[in-house]
Every structure is written in structure tokens, then in C-alpha cells.
Amino acid sequence: FVEIGPDGVLSGMARQSVVSESAVFVPFLRRNRPEAVTAVTALGRLHVAGVPVDWSRLYEGSGARRVDLPTYAFQHQDYWIVGEQHGADxxxxxxxxxxxxxxxxxxxxxxxxxxxxxxxxxxxxxxxxxxxxxxxxxxxxxxxxxxxxxxxxxxxxxxxxxxxxxxxxxxxxxxxxxxxxxxxxxxxxxxxxxxxxxxxxxxxxxxxxxxxxxxxxTAVDNVVDGDTAWSTGQWPPADAEPVDLKGFYEDMAEAGLEYGPAFRGLTAAWKSGEHVFAEAGLPEGTEPGTFALHPALFDAALHGVAVAGVVGEGAALPFAWSGVSVGVVGVSVVRVRVS
CATH class of the missing domain: 3.10.129.110 (Polyketide synthase dehydratase)
Structure with a gap:
């Protein structure tokens, strides 16, 4: 329903009279609003509702031309900010x-x-x-x-x-x-x-x-078992044997832990005696942001526990922590030792 007149009075009355979710009421002019903007907005509403609009006639002589639309979410390139919360005001x-x-x-x-x-x-x-x-x-x-x-x-x-x-x-x-x-x-x-x-x-x-x-x-104790040679010397340690991680996350899923791409950060692992050495990183597209240590990266570092085989069968999630401090913030790759 298109109202041609100085305002949208009839459209407002009709909305109360017509019982239909598919009915669309479009006034072409509104009191105290710019006529050109209101008219073009009305055309846009009609177009969205499925009414044919001859846009070439509307823009004839204006120099306007067709351009490609920007990509949308399903084309994997966004034009909007996702995932951050900012205190606007x-x-x-x-x-x-x-x-x-x-x-x-x-x-x-x-x-x-x-x-x-x-x-x-x-x-x-x-x-x-x-x-x-x-x-x-x-x-x-x-x-x-x-x-x-x-x-x-x-x-x-x-x-x-x-x-x-x-x-x-x-x-x-x-x-x-x-x-x-x-x-x-x-x-x-x-x-x-x-x-x-x-x-x-x-x-x-x-x-x-x-x-x-x-x-x-306020206390800080960054000493790990009094031994930092593993983090400052040869990596991985010379006596460490590589662990094949093929199918690792598939096995985790069978145990009930269905990790998506952001949490599949364990990239390499080695065993040496009772120790597991591992590397983990944030996947492409996931940034460390202003986290002290991104929870997805921290979680991936803990997957070395599963490599060590100390949690038995089935899904296991951490529930207690002690002595946690972060010396360098904003990292995207970590080396891990699990003892």
C-alpha cells in the first residue's frame, strides 16, 4: 500500500485495520522531512518488499552507474567489526x-x-x-x-x-x-x-x-622446577623424540572434546622421559588482542597433557589452578613443557 499525500496518516490508520503480517504500508512523503530523501527511502522499502522499481529512470542524467556490491559474511571477508566489546560511552x-x-x-x-x-x-x-x-x-x-x-x-x-x-x-x-x-x-x-x-x-x-x-x-615466582635450560637452550631438547599428532584432535573429539579451529593450536610435540615438550600457536585469523594470554592459545598449550597421557581415557578439563603469572603479554606462539 503506497500513500501519496503530505504525510503518513492513512498508512498509520491502515496498519491498525489490516490484519496481515505480509502487508506493507509506504507513505511517499512525511511532514517536516526532506521530500527527496523520504521519496527515495520509500522506493527502497518498496524494492525490498518485492515491488519492481525502475532505478535507471530514477538516476537518469545523474551520472550514477552500477557497481559491484561489497562482499558479505559468507564470502569470508567482512566489512564490520566482530568479537570485540568496547565501552563506547x-x-x-x-x-x-x-x-x-x-x-x-x-x-x-x-x-x-x-x-x-x-x-x-x-x-x-x-x-x-x-x-x-x-x-x-x-x-x-x-x-x-x-x-x-x-x-x-x-x-x-x-x-x-x-x-x-x-x-x-x-x-x-x-x-x-x-x-x-x-x-x-x-x-x-x-x-x-x-x-x-x-x-x-x-x-x-x-x-x-x-x-x-x-x-x-602481588608475589611473582616464574621459576619452573628451578630449570629454565629447556626454554633458553636447544629446542627441542636433544634427547626428545617427536610425537606424531596426526589424528590428535579427531581422537579428542571421540573422547567428547570437540575443538573447533580456534582451539586446535597444538602444532608439534616431543617426549623426553617423563616430560612432554610442545609448541602451540593461534590459528590464522585469531589475534592475541589485549588478552594477557589468549584463552584459546593457553588451552592449546594444555593439550600437551593429553600427549603425556596422564589423564587417562575420556574427556578431561582443568578445574584448579595455582601460581599463574604472565611475564610477556600479547603472544601468538608458545613453547610448553608438561611434567
């Missing part, structure tokens, strides 16, 4: 941007030495999260909880995650996302700060679920 609502791919804002409660970091998780907003699945369920990786705690620690000057225990899995829904809060409480007499990670569904009447609890500290 958080200052206007009394919050500070968190400058982190998984966290949006930092909140300092009054009369308290605690800090709250908030964000939103979604396998559609952070596409790489969809590549971490157990069976048919997309789970937020344990390394992601470590990353959240480390980011919260930096906010209060604590560089080491002394311990972190996962209490409940964080399942990402197929549609929509979950709200996220990381809370760092005031320090105790020793300087340790408790940290917790909570989430809840997008409906505000849902309860918060505590997924992880632990402690942060």
Missing part, C-alpha cells in the same frame, strides 16, 4: 572501560576497597568461543576464567593468580549471551585478595551463578 554512566575483549567496564563501589569488572559473553559476539565444545554444549574454557582473574588482578596491582578453583561450568546459550561479573574483594592482612567470577542469563530476574573462586597476590 561508559564514562557517561559512571564506569571506566575495561579495555579487554571479554570485559567491558570497571566499577569501583563507594566505601569499599573492592573492584567489579563486568562484561557479556556470547558465542556470536566472541566467535572463537563456539570452538570450545564438550559434546553438543559450548563451554567457556577454564583458561578463560584464568584470563578474567588475571585481568581483574591487574586492576588492583596483583600480578599473580595464587589459586583458582572452578565450581560450576559456564554454558554459553545457542542464542543470546550471559552477563558476567568478576569481583575482587579487599586485601587481607597478607595482601591477598579474594576473586570470584559470576554469570547469569540475560533475563535480570535470573540468579547469579558463581563459577570460580580464588585469590590474587
Amino acid at each position: 561508559l564514562e557517561s554512566i559512571g564506569q571506566e572501560p575495561a579495555d579487554h575483549p571479554l570485559l567491558s567496564a570497571v566499577v569501583d563501589p563507594p566505601d569499599s576497597d573492592s573492584v567489579i569488572l563486568t562484561g557479556r559473553l556470547s558465542s556470536h559476539a566472541q566467535l572463537w568461543l563456539a570452538d570450545h565444545a564438550v559434546g553438543d554444549t559450548v563451554l567457556f574454557p577454564g583458561t578463560g576464567f584464568v584470563e578474567l582473574a588475571l585481568r581483574a588482578g591487574r586492576e588492583v596491582g596483583c600480578s599473580t593468580l595464587e589459586e583458582l578453583t572452578l565450581e560450576a561450568p559456564l554454558v554459553l546459550p545457542e542464542h543470546g549471551g550471559v552477563a558476567l561479573q568478576v569481583v575482587v574483594d579487599a586485601p587481607d592482612d597478607s595482601g591477598r585478595r579474594p576473586v570470584t567470577v559470576h554469570s547469569r542469563g540475560e533475563a535480570t530476574d535470573l540468579p547469579w551463578v558463581r563459577h570460580a573462586t580464588g585469590s590474587l597476590t
Whole structure:
């Protein structure tokens, strides 16, 4: 239905009278709006609704010409930003941007030495999260909880995650996302700060679920068993035997861990006695961003545990951490020793 007149009054009335989801009402002019813009917009709406529009007549004499459309998502070249969350105008609502791919804002409660970091998780907003699945369920990786705690620690000057225990899995829904809060409480007499990670569904009447609890500290201990020769000397060690990783991720899938491309980062492995040495890297198209250590890369580093064969049969996921600190941030390739 096309309304030719000075405004859209009839179109508005008709929408209340015609009971049909397929009916389209297009006023060609609107009061107090530029006529040319409104008319061309109306033509566009009609075109989208399937009405033939002679565009060549419209642009005749204007010098306009046909051009190829930009590519779209299914042609693997996007023209929009995906996967980053930026605090566009958080200052206007009394919050500070968190400058982190998984966290949006930092909140300092009054009369308290605690800090709250908030964000939103979604396998559609952070596409790489969809590549971490157990069976048919997309789970937020344990390394992601470590990353959240480390980011919260930096906010209060604590560089080491002394311990972190996962209490409940964080399942990402197929549609929509979950709200996220990381809370760092005031320090105790020793300087340790408790940290917790909570989430809840997008409906505000849902309860918060505590997924992880632990402690942060300023102490740093980067010594690995008192032996750093493996990381500074010959790589891999001379006595290490290469491990064939062909079919490795297929075997993991059969055990229930269905890793997508972002989490298939283990590229090489060697065994030497009770040690496994490995290399892992982020796949092409996945950037380290502002993570301390990208959770997908950290997770791939842990796949060396499966190479070592110390977890038995079936799927195994990490649920407890201790003594985690990151010396160099933003890396895309790591060397790993599993003992």
C-alpha cells in the first residue's frame, strides 16, 4: 500500500485495520522531512518488499552507474567489526572501560576497597568461543576464567593468580549471551585478595551463578622446577623424540572434546622421559588482542597433557589452578613443557 499525500496518516490508520503480517504500508512523503530523501527511502522499502522499481529512470542524467556490491559474511571477508566489546560511552554512566575483549567496564563501589569488572559473553559476539565444545554444549574454557582473574588482578596491582578453583561450568546459550561479573574483594592482612567470577542469563530476574573462586597476590615466582635450560637452550631438547599428532584432535573429539579451529593450536610435540615438550600457536585469523594470554592459545598449550597421557581415557578439563603469572603479554606462539 503506497500513500501519496503530505504525510503518513492513512498508512498509520491502515496498519491498525489490516490484519496481515505480509502487508506493507509506504507513505511517499512525511511532514517536516526532506521530500527527496523520504521519496527515495520509500522506493527502497518498496524494492525490498518485492515491488519492481525502475532505478535507471530514477538516476537518469545523474551520472550514477552500477557497481559491484561489497562482499558479505559468507564470502569470508567482512566489512564490520566482530568479537570485540568496547565501552563506547561508559564514562557517561559512571564506569571506566575495561579495555579487554571479554570485559567491558570497571566499577569501583563507594566505601569499599573492592573492584567489579563486568562484561557479556556470547558465542556470536566472541566467535572463537563456539570452538570450545564438550559434546553438543559450548563451554567457556577454564583458561578463560584464568584470563578474567588475571585481568581483574591487574586492576588492583596483583600480578599473580595464587589459586583458582572452578565450581560450576559456564554454558554459553545457542542464542543470546550471559552477563558476567568478576569481583575482587579487599586485601587481607597478607595482601591477598579474594576473586570470584559470576554469570547469569540475560533475563535480570535470573540468579547469579558463581563459577570460580580464588585469590590474587602481588608475589611473582616464574621459576619452573628451578630449570629454565629447556626454554633458553636447544629446542627441542636433544634427547626428545617427536610425537606424531596426526589424528590428535579427531581422537579428542571421540573422547567428547570437540575443538573447533580456534582451539586446535597444538602444532608439534616431543617426549623426553617423563616430560612432554610442545609448541602451540593461534590459528590464522585469531589475534592475541589485549588478552594477557589468549584463552584459546593457553588451552592449546594444555593439550600437551593429553600427549603425556596422564589423564587417562575420556574427556578431561582443568578445574584448579595455582601460581599463574604472565611475564610477556600479547603472544601468538608458545613453547610448553608438561611434567
